[in-house]
Amino acid sequence: MLRKGLTFAALGFALIAGPALADTTSLPVKDIHWSFQNPVFGKFDQAQLQRGYKVYREVCSACHSMNLMYFRNLGQPGGPFYDPKYPNPNDNPYVKSLAHDIMVSDIDSDTGDPIKRPATPADKFPAPFPNEAAAAASNGGKAPPDLSVMAKAREGGPAYIYSILTGFQDPPPGLTPMPGKFYNPYFPGDVTSNWTGPANKVPPGGFINMPPPLADGKVTFDDGTPSTVSNEARDVAAFLAWAAEPKQEERKTFGLGAMIYLLIFSGLLYASYRRIWRNVSH
Amino acid sequence: MSGHSTYEPKTGFERWLDVRLPIIRMTYDTALNFPTPKNLNYWWTFGGILALCLGIQIVTGVILAMHYVPQVDMAFNSVERIMRDVNYGWLIRYMHANGASMFFIAVYIHMFRGLYYGSYKAPREVLWILGCIIYLLMMATAFMGYVLPWGQMSFHGAVVITNLLGALPVVGNAITTWLWGGFAVDDPTLNRFFSLHYLLPFVIAGVVALHIWALHVPGNNNPTGVNVKSEADTVPFHPYYTVKDGFAISVFLLMFGVFVFWMPNALGHTDNYIPANPLVTPQHIVPEWYFLPFYAILRAVPNKLGGVLLMFGAIAVLFVLPWIDTSKVRSMRYRPTIRLYFFIFILTCLVLGFCGAHEPADKVIPGVTTFTLGDYDLNTMVWLSRIAALYYFAYFLVITPLVGLTETPLPVPDSISEPVLSHPASGPIGTAAASKKG
Known part of the structure; x- marks a missing residue:
């Protein structure tokens, strides 16, 4: 069909900020199983989302903003710290204390002075840098992208994020990385100009500004999950998949009901159609 | 509208209203009792499906407009806010975004059906032209709607498409500036696109009313293409086609639901979840799937103005098709x-x-290099699209008129009822059921 064929053909492109005319290459994303990957029944693993939040908070948030996220999102239905006892996430004590750990900027309403105060569930995740220029200046000239919808903004989604985080490797012999950049075969790019080997064997991937952010033991998981790079990457990718679409579970639950309804309704309409037309030759 | 009205007001209120505003009579004659050929197949259900698509787009669109902010710094985040904080906002927005694709799937099937069964031929030329106008309006509306989320593809798509008009001689640059409301795609462009995106669907609804009016004067074409000869050839629209269209609509909604609930972003582009940045151009700028054939025609021509003219020509040729086709069948x-x-x-x-x-x-x-013909290797997309574009125009301008003159058609039945029907009546009454009711 036109629809499918063209769509998937059109989907086969990923954006990078590299040279516009070059042909970019990258390895296909790693094949990894997610609890939420089934389009109909898949659900988030809440413990995994909690671990993922911890990785984001302790590692990623040093450079990456999540401007669309509020602390209250963590306690909403389907969220990492949702507790059915607190239907209003603003009342959730765990979410409150997570927010309280973080300082946010505010204006003192008595004096008008800028102040810092502990966050409440109603606050946004604070950004690590005051503006994009500051973010770029501290990160080799390019601001680290916002992660709010990252899992929807890259082809491959969470598997792409996982592949990037676990894909850092020493450049193959003959490839000299640009200074301050890191070779990653999963990052779409074109390394031809830094390659001294045979022209038909240019390694796939590109150079990424981000140094390898994860390491074994970097984050201590409270539930005893071994903190390997692979586990950290997997959990934070799942957290980002949730953050990119916090209503995904609601969509699937609602959708299943709606589809069953439509299926039964279609059956009834077909039976009515056969009955009404049974005496008409057509 | 065709034939005399058989409506009889039953209550006092209906009688009172009937001599003042016969709106119930009109509804009865056009939507309930309208005599419709009894041999319409499922390809004919797409008219009703399209009416539903327009309705869904307008209802979801009006609600989205309550939450959307047409401002370059806020547009992207306001769309995400709909997805995150508005009750069932994800449903409304995914229905609207995927609804555009569903609308185009249905309209393409509807148009191919019209082409196959010759529904554009006399006396339905005006009906066909109104349909072409609706299609043009749909393309404009869809294009402007895609700009509104202000993602990377929105922005750069808008730049590419609006720049096309700059290729027009003399007035091109003035038109582009006027369209942008400045010297680049920016806040004024987004604002006016939002305004027009809200306006045009109601214009479409108006032309749809004319389209249905123009349908109801000659009545439906049918798979045999033979005119309705007697009442025995028809059934009243209700309940026969309300139930058949209803079934088809329900199945269509099932397919719609697969996209909305289970793969809502499959028809979109991941780049559109990156906020628009005029300084970073996406590596490949591709329009939504429903514009791709025209995009290919545009790029098939090495000259920009030529490409633009050929692209518009591909749609313009549809308008004159009723007079190009020489076949009487x-x-x-x-x-x-x-x-x-x-x-x-x-x-x-x-x-x-x-x-x-x-x-x-x-x-x-992949991997095969032949020889360079003109500007590109023969084994490239551009040469394939040139060959395909040539056939596209040849089909309308050469094949359609010539085959109409030279072919020998198969014998055409005298009436709709004459050919051996694929679904004979199973009850004892036979074909009389229709005429009994009418």
Whole structure:
């Protein structure tokens, strides 16, 4: 069909900020199983989302903003710290204390002075840098992208994020990385100009500004999950998949009901159609 | 509208209203009792499906507009806010975004059906032209709607498409500046696109009313293409076609639901979840799938103005089709020669869409280099789209008139009831059921 064929053909492109005319290459994303990957029944693993939040908070948030996220999102239905006892996430004590750990900027309403105060569930995740220029200046000239919808903004989604985080490797012999950049075969790019080997064997991937952010033991998981790079990457990718679409579970639950309804309704309409037309030759 | 009205006001209020505003009579005559050929197949259900699509787009769109902010710094986040914080906002927005694709799937099937069964031929030329106008309005509306989320593809798509008008001689630059409301795609552009995106669907609804009016004067065409001869050829629209259209709509909604609930972003582009940044151009700018065939025609021509003219020509040719076609036989069911060319034509449209999704220099058969013809290797998307574009125009301008003059059609039945019907009546009453009611 036109629809499918063209769509998937059109989907086969990923954006990078590299040279516009070059042909970019990258390895296909790693094949990894997610609890939420089934389009109909898949659900988030809440413990995994909690671990993922911890990785984001302790590692990623040093450079990456999540401007669309509020602390209250963590306690909403389907969220990492949702507790059915607190239907209003603003009342959730765990979410409150997570927010309280973080300082946010505010204006003192008595004096008008800028102040810092502990966050409440109603606050946004604070950004690590005051503006994009500051973010770029501290990160080799390019601001680290916002992660709010990252899992929807890259082809491959969470598997792409996982592949990037676990894909850092020493450049193959003959490839000299640009200074301050890191070779990653999963990052779409074109390394031809830094390659001294045979022209038909240019390694796939590109150079990424981000140094390898994860390491074994970097984050201590409270539930005893071994903190390997692979586990950290997997959990934070799942957290980002949730953050990119916090209503995904609601969509699937609602959708299943709606589809069953439509299926039964279609059956009834077909039976009515056969009955009404049974005496008409057509 | 055709034939005399059989409506009889039953209550006092209906009688009172009937001599003042006969709106119940009109509804009865056009939507309930309207005599409709009894042999319409499922391809005919797409008219009703399209009406539903328009309704869904307007209702979801009005709600989205309550939450959307047409401002370059807020547009992207306001759309995400709908997805996150508005009750069922994800449903409304995914229905609207996927609804556009569903609308185009349905309209393309509806148009191919009209082409195959000769529904554009006398006395339905005006009906066909109104449909072409609706299609044009749909394309404008869809294009402007895609700009509103202000993602990377929104922005750069808008730049590419609006720049096309700059190719027009003398007035091109003035028109582009006027359209942008400045010297680049920016806040004024987003604002006016939002305004027009809200306006045009109601214009479409108006033209749809004319389209239905123009349908109800000659009545429906049918798979045989033979005119309705007697009441025995027809059934009242209700309940026969309300139930058949209703079933088809329900099945269509099932397919719609698969996209909305289970793969809501499959028809979109991941780049559109990156906020628009005029300084970073996406590596490949591709329009939504429903524009890809025209995008391929545009890029098939090395000259920009030529490409623009050819692209618009591909739609303009539809408007004059009723006068290009020389055949007196409407339905291709009885025209085996043109039917073959028609199926190649459908394939050509798919090939053009395929080419539109790729870069012009991309190889059709990977890894094979043949010889350079003009500007590109022969084994490239651009040459494939040139061949396909040639066939697209040849089909309308050469094949359609010539085959109409030279072919020998199969014998056409005298009436709708005459051919051996594929679904004979199973009850004892037979074909009389229709005339009994009418």
